[in-house]
Amino acid sequence: MSDSSRNNFTNPSTFILLGIPGLETAHVWISIPFCAMYIIALLGNFTILFIVKMESSLHEPMYYFLCMVAVSDLVLSTSILPKMLSIFWFNSREINFCACLTQMFFLHCFIVVESGIFVAMAFDRYVAICDPLRYSTILTTPVVAKIGLAVLLRGAMLVLPCPLLARQWPYCRTNIIPELYCSHIAVVKLACADIRVSSYYGLFLLFCVLGLDVIFIALSYTQILRAIFRLPTKDARLKTFGTCGSHLCAILALYVPGLFLSLTNRFGQNVPLHFQVLISNLYRLTTPMLNPIIYGVRTKQIRDRLLQLFAQKGI
Template sequence: MSDSNITDFTNPSTFTLLGIAGLEAAHVWISIPFCFMYATALLGNSTILFIVKREPNLHAPMYYFLCMLAISDLVLSTCILPKMLAIFWLNSREINFSACLTQLYFIHCFSVMESGIFVAMALDRYVAICHPLRHSTILTSDIVAKIGLAVVLRGGIFVLPYPFLASQWPYCRTNIIPQLYCTHIGVVKLACADIRISNYYGLFVQFSVMGLDVLFMSVSYVQILRAIFRLPTKDARHKTFETCVSHLCAILTIYIPGLFFALTQRFGQDVALPFQTLIVNVYLLMPPMLNPIIYGVKTKEIRGRLFHLFSHKGT
């Protein structure tokens, strides 16, 4: 690390994103799968939005929540990939201090929103399977709109202290972030102050928001499984469970890497830095790519509309 990066400064005008330390020579090659992931996320999520908007039969709570998930995935991936590709292709490592705080806000905000959307989707599956005759009266358009607004407000409000707290700390050791983009813990680790407030608040958000979401989804699926096992025939149980498979797969793609990400960020001092960086990128970029694929393949209505769309264009 050069002497210019270790200096006596407070609130630096820029941070330097290190990229993947030790693999700088392979940055161009590493960019290829990430570029593919971004293109797939853009195409897949835009296709989901287009199909749901075009087909009146899909104007239902499940597909409204799916559209919210697609929008969240588009914003999340777009917050990350352009700057990442600039580092890989142009060696453009500097990021303005305010831009860094803005990026970390949007990354964490839409991650919390995405978790809330999965809870809303679990609620929809619970009502559809456990109370099928009351689904349309319970999840009315007004209720769906209020749930969507609550998900957005929760993400925006709970994450707002992240950039506020990060902007209050003095940064007097280094301005190098050993990642490809700005995250809350990645930035505040550079502060030369007691950052326990930031650490405690970050853990509070992880456990009180994400933890409660996982608890709620677990309770919902326990009730769903109980209802499924009470069905009279094996075929009925299989068909009903099929309606939940895509949601369960999407949950696994975000929460399992997310748990590893949270643990390695705080306690992974012995984990190799390049591996940590790759895991962080997989955590944030795989779900936007995989979600439209999972729902496109596993959701019969979307799959049917997609086949109809392409077959109609081919004739």
């Protein structure tokens, strides 16, 4: 390769998203469940936002945090799915280099943001159960707004180095990404340079940031469980613990598959590539789809208001 052509390819103008390697002929069929999951995620999360906005009795910290989760899920799913569908339906595989880095930023930023919101929700449940008399004075609306802003800024500042580092690596091997979207590790793997800084920073985000979030959530629930077990009756314990059920289900849906996939992408050399890509993309869409279902089914106030809306429409 000549020096001029090598220099031209060092900063590629576009990347090629390969899709799901080995399953290209099934892309149209695979798009059906993906599209259905995206529609459910959009409808579910917008419904949560609408119900909380319209129902004044839901203007409380717990539901404000739930709205933050809904917005985060909408950004997460919308940052990747339209491009996925264009690959499935129109074979539109090219993505601009800057657009690829932008997609990377929004994807990983809002994963960190959602993790931070779950920490805030754990703190909300801790105050509500362990110090209920001070709940309304501790978690006021301005405090909740400041927590939301802090979580957003934390996500943006922590993830920003990922695309900045990826931008400065030379890409002289290939511009083909064997995935449906621009994840951090998939992009930097294409660089013809020592990418240990990017790799270590990605692991830092995984273990130190998300890992610390899990520790904070675990500490909160340790105190919550201690308070619950001190309640005098079994019914009181079950009722109180029931207020945490939706949050715990959402936590498990986010962290357990996410940790498995992150480790598989880095160390699972023996796992078939098409399996990694397919499961990874399903996970990115499953969480935004499941969260409104979990909260809609398990949260009585939202469920009752939703049933009222259906009754008014004659459904």
